[in-house]
Amino acid sequence: MNPNSRRGFIKLAAGSAAGAALWSAAGIPSLAWAKADALAATSLADGIVVISGAGANVLAVRGSEGLLLVDGGLAARSSELLSLALKQTGTRKIHTLFNSHWHPEQTGSNERLGKEGVRIIAHENTRLWLTRKIVTDWLPKGYGPLPAKSLPNKSFYTRESLEFGGETLDYGHLGQAHTDGDLFVYLHNANVLAAGGVVSAQGWPVMDWQTGGWIGGLVGAYDRLLKVANEQTRIVPANGPVLLRKDLQTHRDMYFTIFDRLVKLLVKGQGPEEVVAAKPAQEFEAEWGPSDTFVNAAFKSLWGHYAPDA
Ligand SMILES: [Zn+2]
Secondary structure, eight states, X not given: OOTTSHHHHHHHHHHSHHHHHHHHHTSSHHHHHHTTOOOEEEEXXXXXXXXXXXXXXXXXXXXXXXXEEEOOOOGXXXXXXXXXXXXXXXXXXXXXXXXXXXXXXXXXXXXXXXXXXXXXXXXXXXXXXXXXXEEETTXXXXXXXXXXXXXXXXXXXXXXXXXXXXXXEEEEEOOSSSSSSOEEEEETTTTEEEEEEEXXXXXXXXXXXXXXXXXXXXXXXXXXXXXXXXXXXXXXXEESSOBOXXXXXXXXXXXXXXXXXXXXXXXXXXXXXXXXXXXXXXXXXXXXXXXXXXXXXXXXXXXXXXXXXX
């Protein structure tokens, strides 16, 4: 691996304490890096490519109908991203776009592709979020509403499948996890799983409790993904390098450990500042970077689910 290349750097960054700290120091890592980041394509199989660098990983699947994408990157990178996806797969048009959840890094191609009449698939909760302006702690300027033509035009509630490019794609809701509208997409023949926003391989994720995410649900979403994946499955996270099932298990166990500690602190009647000071994720910081922002949000995410005196 050439550490001077962009991809080499990503792998080094994801695998080292210094790298993890660097990502976290950038604030919102994906947004901060994406603006200056070169796009990179990684082939997973004939006609199946992951493109990184546009704010989130984008999975592109070639079919005779055109191209299917799972997630669309940031709006500012959409044009560049779509050109590269078409070129890398030898296709001429986008046929289908999945939004794995409502965040700007996933829905930045909706406007362009919606106008072209592309099928846009999302969980119904994601569609509903995109119909309004959303302001959260981590996105104080807000996002949306998207124009009517940019909204998902096919939504679902639990689990569905479709045939595309000789593939059977299963897609399903991951419950209230990273947001309340997260989905996965599983490609049976290629044995590739796009995990959406639930899985980050590049530092702590946004725990978006203000749009229905919570840490107990994040653990539950990992349990669902662990049932879909087998030992050979290649798992595409929202950010960072492609993972294996054993990596998901490691993440799941870490989130469960933190969840368990946060519940105990809540039951003791502690508030967010005391909980952050208690450092309940300290042993994971060497790999994942400073955890205070994540812990603060993960703790607040319990409020809708647990009452201290219940
Ligand atoms: Zn997200």
